[in-house]
Amino acid sequence: MAKDKQKKPQRPKAAPPRGFRDYFGPEVIHRQEMLRTITGIYHQYGFDPLESSAVETVEALGKFLPDVDRPNEGVFAWQDDDESWMALRYDLTAPLARVYAQHRNNLPTPYRRYAVGPVWRNEKPGPGRFRQFYQCDADTVGTPTVAADAEICAMLSDVLEGVGIQRGDYIVRVNNRKVLNGVMEVTGLLNPSDPTIRAHERGIVLRAIDKLDRLGESGVRALLGEGRKDVSGDFTKGAGLGDEQTDIVMGFVSALRDSNAATCARLGELVGGSAVGAKGVQELEQIAEMVEAQGYGPDRALIDPSVVRGLGYYTGPVYEAELTFEVLDEKGRPRQFGSVAGGGRYDDLVKRFTGQEVPATGVSIGVDRLLAALDNRLTRADEVAGPVIVTVMDRDRMADYQTIVAELRNAGIRAEVYLGNPKNFGNQLKYADTRNSPIAIIEGAQEKENGIVQIKDLALGARLAQEITSNEEWKQNAAQFEVSRADLVSEVRELLARSK
Amino acid sequence: MAKDKQKKPQRPKAAPPRGFRDYFGPEVIHRQEMLRTITGIYHQYGFDPLESSAVETVEALGKFLPDVDRPNEGVFAWQDDDESWMALRYDLTAPLARVYAQHRNNLPTPYRRYAVGPVWRNEKPGPGRFRQFYQCDADTVGTPTVAADAEICAMLSDVLEGVGIQRGDYIVRVNNRKVLNGVMEVTGLLNPSDPTIRAHERGIVLRAIDKLDRLGESGVRALLGEGRKDVSGDFTKGAGLGDEQTDIVMGFVSALRDSNAATCARLGELVGGSAVGAKGVQELEQIAEMVEAQGYGPDRALIDPSVVRGLGYYTGPVYEAELTFEVLDEKGRPRQFGSVAGGGRYDDLVKRFTGQEVPATGVSIGVDRLLAALDNRLTRADEVAGPVIVTVMDRDRMADYQTIVAELRNAGIRAEVYLGNPKNFGNQLKYADTRNSPIAIIEGAQEKENGIVQIKDLALGARLAQEITSNEEWKQNAAQFEVSRADLVSEVRELLARSK
Known part of the structure; x- marks a missing residue:
């Protein structure tokens, strides 16, 4: 065993x-x-x-x-x-x-x-x-009502500016799945009387267009046709469209024109006799009209047929917010920041x-x-901002220090007493540094007896430490001063206001 | 088949x-x-x-x-x-x-x-x-340092008052596991040189005390002794303490005295020669001293030996915040609201x-x-507060209504346009009611032509609807008035300020 x-x-x-x-x-x-x-x-x-x-x-x-x-x-x-x-x-x-x-x-x-x-x-x-x-x-x-879609596009624009993205640094792109369905109908991929036919291929088309950014036109064309081999050698089967059909789909993706009206007109040509396609174009026209009337011009909300969104459940307008400024990618190359929000009608x-x-x-x-x-x-x-740190000079007088922090907090000032081992004063200042504290308060036995406290301006201390002078003692002392214990709160408040 | x-x-x-x-x-x-x-x-x-x-x-x-x-x-x-x-x-x-x-x-x-x-x-x-x-x-x-525990007890008190619990309606009870361990040592349940011995029984004692509220003294005594049969007939095995040991434990649980100092003195007697027990009592004395020095008297933070907390991992001070006002339980009987927060040292x-x-x-x-x-x-x-509702009188002028809500929102007023089917105006007002809206805005074709809008004071309307009068028309109209389209925002703002 x-x-x-x-x-x-x-x-x-x-x-x-x-x-x-x-x-x-x-x-x-x-x-x-x-x-x-x-x-x-x-x-x-x-x-x-x-x-x-x-x-x-x-x-x-x-x-x-x-x-x-x-x-x-x-x-x-x-x-x-x-x-x-x-x-x-x-x-x-x-x-x-x-x-x-x-x-x-x-x-x-x-x-x-x-x-x-x-x-x-x-x-x-x-x-x-x-x-x-x-x-x-x-x-x-x-x-x-597409007024709901228009509202969300306007709101998305407000949100981006609200959090601090400058106008001109973002764009809300709007498209409509109904227009895409119209295009699919024209290419024979969609039979309105039985939408289950070729639904799988339509899914491939959808996801292919959604990858335009990443794969470029040739990559999308490959996925619309026979399929595409990626750099790793993996093969993704395509939608099996012929060249003419592929041209129509790519025509849709690149239908963006100089104005929302011109884009909608071009889309109207592409969907030809498709009823659902025509409805989609009309909805886009209404959305464009409503957002423009509210002052959201094409610099903020733009009809852009290249946006389709990957999700299968969308049934009408889709939208995507992109940040257009450049950042450096992991390899140091500049690229647009890209999408931060998206949605649509389901x-x-x-x-x-x-x-x-x-x-x-x-x-x-x-x-x-x-x-x-x-x-x-x-x-x-x-x-x-870090808290004001009340240092501990005498561990038996913890209640005194807690009273000081309570006074500061009651005055609306973020403050805490040092709770580590108080033996080494240097460690207390190091802690204040870690906490990004603007001020340290010092009340030793001598100060207590004299009814005063020391205020150490840590922000000023940090600036002085950068300066070149041989007068080390001056540097040490310039950022520290004593005040009457009774004036502590008002002095701290003033110092905080000044250093803002 | x-x-x-x-x-x-x-x-x-x-x-x-x-x-x-x-x-x-x-x-x-x-x-x-x-x-x-x-x-x-x-x-x-x-x-x-x-x-x-x-x-x-x-x-x-x-x-x-x-x-x-x-x-x-x-x-x-x-x-x-x-x-x-x-x-x-x-x-x-x-x-x-x-x-x-x-x-x-x-x-x-x-x-x-x-x-x-x-x-x-x-x-x-x-x-x-x-x-x-x-x-x-x-x-x-x-x-x-128990200064950290004292700080949390004070903070807990501040938090309860901060959210709106009146002083006198809550109490932060403080105890110390070390004192309980001292009592266990006195009863022979804990051997400091090998804490693994009888750990299981100590767990039973801990959970029994924690149920004092629910089971009362006799229930806890049963669990400390042979065990307890509940109303459903289920039997819970007890810790197997003898009567004398049980008396000591129950003495601990009921050691609350008139002042924190007196309670600590009583605890000191109970833990006798136990070193860990004495340490625990000393910590409680320090906590009491610190919170009292900051103005948190025993009406807010109280040393109370009946609080032990159920969790096994606590090693020192434990605390629990209780709301002391009475509410009715599910059977309509008054009872104290009870615990809303708890914690301790681990x-x-x-x-x-x-x-x-x-x-x-x-x-x-x-x-x-x-x-x-x-x-x-x-x-x-x-x-x-619900949003101001801008009603839709003419569905082709949605952009106009969206412009009105945009103006209101830009003035800091929560507002929305009605997005349901606008055909039935009564439904729009019902919707406003569901949304708890204070005001509805009406701009029909006639108003548009005359450069005015109607403001419907829904809050006033609701009050008038309660009043007994045969003059129904007056009631209908008193809560509605027309203003110049240009004055819309300022009129709405004034009405909202008045109804606050």
Whole structure:
């Protein structure tokens, strides 16, 4: 018999699972501030917040992820103890459809709602590609009017400017799936009397166009035709279109003209006799007219047929917000920052539950990408200020120091007492430095007796430390001064105001 | 051969999984406001935000849930595609221990952090008992000083008053596990030279005391002795203490005296010659002294030996915030609202990862319970205002109506255009009612021609509708008046200010 081996208990690894990460101090604060701005604008537009559960039944979530070919469909799923399957939401749209279907009798019609929170994707993590990330959505459920789509495009524009993207640095591109369907009809890929025919090929066309940015025209042409071999040698089967059909589709993709009106006119030619295509063009004309009337010219909201969005569930207008300024990619080459938000009309999501078509349209903002864009674009004037540190000179008088911080806090000043080992005063100042503290307060036994405290201006100290002078003592002392204990709060407040 | 039965595709059920729920409009807004207040106070105290991933490895989470007897340990867990197990966090403390162990070289010492977010428990759902709920924690990691514990007790008191709980309606009770350990030593349940002996019985004692509220003294006595049969007939095995030992433990639980000093003196008698017990009493004395010096008297922070907290990992001071006002329970009987927050010192959680002891202490606020308390306590003056509704009299002039809402929004007024079917004007007003709108704007063809708009004061209209008069026409008209189109924004602003 084998002897039981007594194993030393192994320590758990201090790391999150693959593809997950943590966010610290300023990262959390900046995101919160941005989300507060965005949801504030959503709210101004009349949208109400909704926070649905992070966990949904697998059947309610459905299969709407763009990456339809993955075996586990991109979600984190597990079985409940009654054997039913549940999963973490992968976006905020599928839960909205479920919530609306469930509560529609108690919700206003139309229902404008916004939502913000993390979503989870069971995907292969990569650099900058995480399996948990934030979305911030706004949707209007229950109305077919394209005024709802126009409103969301205008709102998206307001949001981007609200968070600090300059006009001219972004563009909201608008297209319409109905126009694409019209083009598909012209090429023979869509038979309006039986849409199930060649649905698979249409999906390939859709995803091919969506990759125009990345693959260029020749790559898309290959995918529209026989197929495409990528650099790794993998072959992706194409939609099998002939040259003439491919030309029509590529004509659609490149139908952008000098004005929204000219673009719509060109699209009208392309969809020829297709009824759905003509309807799509008319909707684009209406959207263009409405946003332009409100002052959102083509420099902000632009009819652009090259935008199709990868998701299969869109049924009408689609839109995408791109940041147009250049950044350097990982290889140091300049490229446009690209997409930070997108959405469109989806009239069938609620129908899955209720059997009745419920028209809906909405946008999702990629919060982390937009934050990255702002980090890239701005020099942050609003660095998060550290607290005033009250140092500990005499560990038996902790209550005195706590009283000082309480006074400061009651005056609205962020402050804390040093709680590490107070023995080494240098360590206390090092700690203040780590915390980005503007000021340290010192009250030794002598000061206590004399009714005074020392105020150390750490910001000034840091600046003086840069200066070239042989008078080290002066440097040490210039940034420190004593005040009456009674004046402490007002002196600190004044110093903070001055250093702003 | 059995014939394949062609099944009609089944519709998914529009409901979240068992034990999950959604939060709408005002619920989300009120929670956001409360969390903003709480985290604002945490921030003032020098705590920095941390947002860790919602998903952790199962090994990092460990087994620290109070309900140690459940087979699945109370977490939602699943396997990643590399077979490793991951799980949704069940609290915010276990992730903090992991994060601190991982990043300790880049974090200040001590590290004060706050965190807010949902946590998940794989428990049997019940009325008001959900499997996803919010916590809002503050912890200080890396310092053994009880000044850190005192700070958290004071902060907890500030937080409760900050969110609107009146002084006198809450109490922060403080105890110390070291004192309990001293009592255990006196009763022979703890041998300081080998703490593994009788650890199981000590766990039973701990959980028995924690149930004092629910079971009363006799119930706890039964659990300390042979065991207890509950109303359903289920028998829970007790700790097996003799009568004398039980008397000592019950003496500890009821050691509360008139003042913190008297309570500490009584505890000193009970722990007799136990070194750890004496240390615990000394720590309680220090905490009492510090919070009292800052003005947090025993009406706010009270040394109370009946509080032990159920969690096994606490090693020193423990604290619990209770709301003391009465509410009616589900059977209509008055009872105290009870606990809304709790915490304590845990010096071993980080050690699991690093092998080195890292002292830490912190508090967790049960956000949903505190919200429920506020709902119960306050008449909400701050109802969430609905948007101004711009009605649609002529569907071809949608751009005009959108221009009106844009003007209102630019003036900081929440406003939206009606996007439902505009045919029936009554439906538009019903919608405004659902939305809790204060004002509706009307601009028909005639008004447009004359350069005016109608303003309908919906709040006044609702009040007038209550009044008894036969003059229905007067009622209809009194709440509506016309203004010049140019004055629209200023008139709406004035009306909103007046109705506040």
